[in-house]
Amino acid sequence: MTQHNTKTPQFFLTSPSKCPYLDGQMERKIFTHLVGDKAPELNELLTQGGFRRSQNIAYRPACETCRRCVSVRILADEFRPTKNMRRIIKANNDLIGTELNPEPTSEQFSLFRAYLDSRHRDGGMSDMTALDYAMMVEDTHVNTKIIEYRRRGPDSFITGKGEGPLIAVSLCDRMNDGYSMVYSFFDPDTEFKSLGTWIILDHISRTNIQGLPFVYLGYWVAGSPKMDYKSRFKPQQHLTVNGWELYRG
Structure with a gap:
């Protein structure tokens, strides 16, 4: 049975595989396990750092030649529907x-x-x-x-x-x-x-009712029709090398 350290997370890198969003591209992910009493705290920290959760795994793209996957979160309190x-x-x-x-x-x-x-x-x-x-x-x-x-x-x-x-x-x-x-x-x-x-x-409505600031939408990929819808929910922030910044696109 595989044992996971619940106190200090260990990170792993996947092998290259076909990108589901962009033709001709290969993807890799860095991931860790979300287990134990500290899992909620770790999940929050990693989500704020651009990770996504799938079951008890937190992952983030780590592609060698592409940086087009961008973490997106909506500013719920400032959001006004079109x-x-x-x-x-x-x-x-x-x-x-x-x-x-x-x-x-x-x-x-x-x-x-x-x-x-x-x-x-x-x-x-x-x-x-x-x-x-x-x-x-x-x-x-x-x-x-x-x-x-x-x-x-x-x-x-x-x-x-x-x-x-x-x-x-x-x-x-x-x-x-x-x-x-x-x-x-x-x-x-x-x-x-x-x-x-x-x-x-x-x-967004549920987030506002609870007085919380963000709705995390996962990744937006420029040039991928599958992801175009995410850019419609503004104002939103994108995670950049300088941290979360207001998206002005």
């Missing part, structure tokens, strides 16, 4: 999110599979099983939450919970300075509701 975003908020007023502990369900997995089969059939996660999904959700040593989105019911204003089928799900980490969005997915038949954008808007 006209199009206001339309998206209005279109989803019938939904409500319930924040839960990271416990996978068969309903979540069914929605996850429908989302992958519709939107990411050829992606790196396309062959994930129910067990893989369960590990993605519950293999965490930090303050992870899963948010289930359903339609509002007649008692939602009392219970704070939605009713009916599951519409969307977000897996995120709650930190002392905001939310770090890990992964989200939604019913592919509701594309007209722009749920990908709305889930981010909902996290």
Whole structure:
């Protein structure tokens, strides 16, 4: 059984592999394990330093010839939705999110599979099983939450919970300075509701309600159509060699 030092993190470097965002590029990652009592503290420190979490691993790009992966965080308190975003908020007023502990369900997995089969059939996660999904959700040593989105019911204003089928799900980490969005997915038949954008808007709202400053979006990659949407949520900061700086693009 592999043993991990829970007090002093050890960092490792992956072998080169094909970049999922830019054609003709190879990627490498530096990573460490997030285990033990210090995992939440370490996760916060590494997230603020440009790392992302996947299960109990924190990783960051360490490519030899490319530096186009840039960590992005939204300044939640200063954020003002665009006209199009206001339309998206209005279109989803019938939904409500319930924040839960990271416990996978068969309903979540069914929605996850429908989302992958519709939107990411050829992606790196396309062959994930129910067990893989369960590990993605519950293999965490930090303050992870899963948010289930359903339609509002007649008692939602009392219970704070939605009713009916599951519409969307977000897996995120709650930190002392905001939310770090890990992964989200939604019913592919509701594309007209722009749920990908709305889930981010909902996290900005949750961050503001709690009086916290940031929503961490992960990496933005200039030149990658997959990542273009992240640049729309302004004001935002990008992590540079000089620290977090306001993005003026």
